[in-house]
Amino acid sequence: MQKILLIPFLIATFFSNAVAGQVLDKKLGFSDRNITGLVLINTVKEQSGAEVTYDEAVDKVLTRQIAVRNMTPSVREALNWLKADMRVTYKNKDNYIILTLLPPVQKPGKISGKIVDDKGEPLPGASIKIVELNKRIQSNVDGSYQVSVPSGNYTLEVSYMSFQTKRIADVLVKEDLLTKLDIVLNPATNALSEVVVRSSYRKESINGLYARQKNNAALSDGITAEQISRSPDNNTAQVLRRVSGLQISQNKYVVIRGLSDRYNNLLLNGAPMPSSEPNRRDFAFDMVPSALVDNIVVNKTATPDLTGEFTGGLVQITTKDIPEENFTQFSVGSGYNTRATGKDFTSLGRSKNAYLGFADGKYDKPKGMTFQQYNQIVSQVEDRQNVDQRKQAAAFLGTLPDNWAMRKYTAMPMQNYQLSLGRAIPIKENQLGIIAALTYRNEQEADQNDRYETYTLDYKGTDYTFSTTLGGSLNLAYRFGKNKITLKNTYNRKFSDLLYQFEGHDINNSSIVSNYSNVTVINQLFQSVLSGEHTLGKRGIKLDWQGSLADLSRDQPYTKIMDRRRGDIGSFEPEYYSYSFSDRQASLGSLYYSDLKEKSYSWATNAQLPFKLLGLMQSFKAGYQGKYRTADFGADIYRIRSLAPATSSPIDYSGYAYYDVYNPVNFASGDLYLYPISGSGKDVSTSGSGQGYKGFQRLNAFYGMFDLKFTKQLRLIAGMRAERNDQNISGLNPTNGKEELVSLKKTDWLPSANLIYSLTDQMNVRLAAYKTVARPDLRELSSFEYFDPIIMRNISGNNLKSTTVENLDLRYEFYPAPGEIISVSGFYKKFKDPIELQLFQTSGRPEYRYVNLEGARDIGIELDLRKSLNFIMPESGLLKNIYVSGSLTWLKATVDLAPTQDSTGVYKRDRPLYGQSPYIINGGISYTGKHFGINALYNRYGKRIVYAATAQSYDEYERPCDIVDLQFSYKFLKQQRAEVKFNISDLLNQQLLIYQNRYAPGHPVYKEGDPSVQDAPGVGYKLADGQPDPEGLNYNAGYDVVTARRRNGTNFSLSFSYKF
């Protein structure tokens, strides 16, 4: 019976399928290649006779465009296009075609993070099991892990030899999103080896964050890529201003705990960086775009595995590496400066490649011979009889580029572009990471720069600066097993063209000047670091190594000082100028070329051996670091002088337009020539100027350190570091003109100990004692006299000794919640032979010299706060996302002076070392919502000693300024891939004043230049009775003379970024 019933059904089915098959095989004809899905369905209906049904969801999809691959497809082919393009599938029954929409394909999510021990040390090779999927992976050599899973709720089980296994529940993974989870494992005692610790995602993610911020061996502060991306900052100098205890001087140099340049150090991707400046041991952080930075850590106390050459702080910049997820991101921004944008902008003829960051022929040296060859004939040029030498010199100098005339531009808005991409490419079980980034930035600024020197000059001026910055990085990393090899390459280039245009009264020479200095600097920095990290054996011995090359060049071509002057006020026509071409003063018309090339090679290896003691994990670390660095600085300074023709006097250029005087035509005709001088105006041909220097540094360092836990609460990181330093520098001595070799060889033994007592899971007390060193830079050892064409002062080096510093730090830190901190620190630093740049009064202009002081002491307090406002109303979503932050550094300092460094006879002053401030205040409030964010920052530092002198009244101080920055951001589009940021930088735009404690002109009682403070007890003058502030604690407008006024303007910028 059943069979009887089945047969007709099978027959019916066969026929219906046959009919259906016939429908699907029918041919269709399309006349258009671009049609909607609806048109396709209608064509199927009309041309095949089939009935087609579908629901509302399909109806919506069919309105989209579909690509016709073949103008005469079968019905089956056409319906398959729908499946491929619109995820619409079909069923065919009895000539009825039923369309249905397939469910969307789910993309997996990711879980990613780091496995660390209770000291924050990464654990490579830890096993991570996704319980629900029975999937198992291992952590990488740096403790990181990443796993792709379908969306869902998971439990992770993490185990590592000698550590308690941890099971973490409720790890929620969403489609195509990353779930961050750092996991802390605790060492297992024998009794507890089988115990599995249970935790939740929420609890563990908090533990992970604590572990990373609370367990650093050294006292440090830092900032991550995510925090950088939230800030309005475009370069690293701006980013560093947000780190506790840091301030930035001249928009590019970092001051840590009030200590400037020489007492700080920089590691880029773990490798030391050379100084970017020819006349100081410092690094211009504005060269490194913030987009390339992954994180910045500033160490404030030393451990033996770090270089011993820092006292204020060690800035460690790490650029991006293997990305957690693939990305392509571009950002475009523009900005408005209130002093410059849209206004007249004065410059000399600009390189046609200036916007691309390159110079052109306008900066060329003269052709036909070298300056060295020219210097050999120049002494004969003045003799009228030496006609041939005169002709040679004229032919050479006549090829100088004609670029002395000032031109008017309109300052363009700031332009900023960034493109970065990251790829993580799995290769079997290994991973290759590629990060590439390109950045471009152009800025045009017009900053006020007024200068006054008692009895000397009174100038009003503007710094017109055009700068283009290019940056690129290509980082490759390969992770295999418990190993990781990384090659990081960074290139930065900055083209900066500064025209300092100034007018005013040259009091010294009773004349009015209308001059400029033009300085173009092209900085290039290339660094390549090859490094490896390996974990060996079951005990987890960690081995890392590194080799790096850094190549830095600073080219300062065709620097020009144009001087023209007329008689004292009211004597002459306002634009009638005369010229002086007879002496050796560079400030009265000169040319200057300089070129610094530095190469630095470094290599290092470290091994860390973990072991168990007292039932706790301990470690011993030892390593070697080597560095070889060369520096070659050449400078050619020439005074422009006039030459008397064979039978008459030199041309009197009075009344000439300046660009008809400073003109290659006059060099070609032999009426003007270049006379080589030193920075201080000495005659090169007779006494030697020191036209540069050459030097090298060899440094070999060994260290050994223990990281010991005596109890769960008490940890000690202690050891010894030995650094053998050998510096040699050669140059011409400016006094006797002879070649001199200065050598500095010394072995420094640098012990350090960091004791950490963990009061609770959220509190630490840290005590650190360590010795550090600050070595003079190669340039400072040399007697070379550097001439600064903007301040027109001479800066010379000396035969300096290394500074040794004994440091003591005590800090209490409290982490109320992840990402929050409240800390109080005290520090004491005792300097022996500190190096300082001092201002010396000479018979001519004042000049600066690097000198060793006898000693100095700093006692400081630091407060640091970062806290969410959720404590006011814990259930408030708004307050949870509002953070207040602030830091205060207060410093009391004294210096001990040698008799030659102090004119008051006291030899001890209650003042900081040069560059230091007595206090630094940072404050901020931020809100970060899902879409909208706002960030306000405040910064103020106490009066900073810019240059020290032999008496307090000659010291130059910078008046405190208040700086307020604001940022508004809005994220939008799918997954907030797009972001708009609006930044206001330096909203208050306060004027920066540099002043001395000396009376200004016009005081009714005291004559100009008299001290307005008591330089020292018992000095031979008396201040007026009742004079406020006899100690010169603050700037007093009625008493103190202002030597410089600067104002940079407020910057408003808007940027848009999109992540593909």
Next chain:
Amino acid sequence: MRKNINAVLLIFAAILTLITSCKKVGELMAVPSFGNLSVKFNTPADHKLLLRIDGQLKDTLKDDGNLFQLEVGDNKISVTDFQGKMVLDTTIKIERSKTASLEGVFTGAVVLLDNMDLTIKPQTDSLLIRFITTDPLLPDQMDIEISLCDFGGTTAPLGNKKISGIRKDKFSAYIQLPNPNVIDPSFDSTFMFYVIEGYDATPGGTRRKVMSIDELSVSFLDYRGAFDFVWVPNNIISFGIGPAPEDGSTTLRNPKLIFQRTNP
């Protein structure tokens, strides 16, 4: 992926266009070049004059001269008395770093200027001379005849050396006078000198001879002033026919070289 690459390329192209389209060459900020103007006026003791340049008052003219720095090019110079009466209105071309000279004589009524046109030059072995009458007793207009004469009284008339219409308010046109020994090689220029005779040429006048050799009322020419009869090459003279000395020592009209210079 391809879409991303296309988007990135498009962005690059747009950025490159933006950067390369920025202005590369600025506008020259021109500044003037200057020359000097030396002004020296002889004025009667009770007359002070003011000098204006391009309408702007610059200074009172000093007896020992004034020096001004002026922009290169044509500068409009005007001189007024303290009552604002214009006595001179002229344009002077200033060249870079050179000193132009404006020398004049204010008679109380008019300003007489030296002609500083450096293109005016006498022929070789000649001088250029122009005349004005400064003796109030002489007619307002005169015609003059120039002759050569030696100290012995021998006269050599020069038929072509005559100028009509010598006035009291402006100089006559230039006339060229050769070195006497060019006229006759036997003439010694240190002993032969030019004398000027004059006739009343006032319109409707009598054509009376008012300056005569016979009456010793002529004026005569020396080459530098101070009775220097040594021939001066390239000499350009603005000659004032003045009165005889007030002391009555002679009836001859002494030569008055209002301006005398040599052109290079």
